[in-house]
Amino acid sequence: MSYRNPTPTVDAIMQKGSKVLMIRRKKDPFKGMLALPGGFVNEGETVEDAMKREVLEETSLEVEPIEILGVYSDPKRDPRKHTMTVVFVAIITGGSEKASDDAAGLEWVELADPGMVAFDHARILADYRKWRASAGTFWSTKR
Numbered sequence: 001m002s003y004r005n006p007t008p009t010v011d012a013i014m015q016k017g018s019k020v021l022m023i024r025r026k027k028d029p030f031k032g033m034l035a036l037p038g039g040f041v042n043e044g045e046t047v048e049d050a051m052k053r054e055v056l057e058e059t060s061l062e063v064e065p066i067e068i069l070g071v072y073s074d075p076k077r078d079p080r081k082h083t084m085t086v087v088f089v090a091i092i093t094g095g096s097e098k099a100s101d102d103a104a105g106l107e108w109v110e111l112a113d114p115g116m117v118a119f120d121h122a123r124i125l126a127d128y129r130k131w132r133a134s135a136g137t138f139w140s141t142k143r
Contacts, residue, residue, distance in 0.1 A: 006082040007040060008050075008083070009039060009084065009085040010038050011085050011086075011087045012054070012065075012088050012089075013069065013125075014055075015111065018112065019110055020109060021097075021107075022034040022036060023102070024099070024103065024107060025102065026102050029080060030118035034115065034117045035117060035118040037055045037059050038055075038085065047088075048088070051063070051065060051086075057102075058099065058103040059103065060096055060099075061092050064091055067131075069087040069089055069137070071087070071140070072123070087128075111125065
């Protein structure tokens, strides 16, 4: 029997002042657009470790998760296939900002107005702004 399950991914939000760290995507989908640092979870890896690895690979920064913002699983969030992401709020603990791996560049963007961003990251950032005020959790179909 063959199963077609969503693929797990992770994303991270790091804030400094009024800005959040975004990557400029090097590859399609959404090549050239801003996105939260993140990516696919490897087999045998926890989502926490995947988030730390992906952020390090894309930004050269070491981070620690402090909260889970929520889980986003809209089947249309990624045009490649059905993915579900665990979005972490993280703090930077080391390293120096340098784009690599899937990131063509790094940018600190205003949380209040991040502009056009890839995937469902505008929704995630909107939920993060609400989270800062309420500390609630969020997910794709929360009403």
